[in-house]
Amino acid sequence: MDHIVRLDSRQEAALQAIADKFIAQHQGDAVKALKEMIVLNGHLQERLDTVEGSRRVRG
Template sequence: MSHIIRLDSRQEAALQGVAESFIAQHNGDAVKALKEMIVLNGHLQERLDALNTPRKAGR
């Protein structure tokens, strides 16, 4: 991990609620939800990387 994020109790509670909702969308299967989250994050990271890649001159 490149850096650590610290949450206050309010942020932690909000994150917990979102996590529980996401797992519920996967019929309570936490592993399935985690796998989907990993795939989604991979797609988002690819898009961010593409935005941050310097474009070739002349385009």
């Protein structure tokens, strides 16, 4: 892991609420929700890598 994120109690509560909603969208199946989150994060990482790669080529 490259970066550790520290949250204050307000941020932690907001993150928990979002996580609860995401799991509820998957009928309460936390494993199913986690799998979808991994896939979504993979897509986002690919897009970030593409953007970073194009910045290196230009810059």
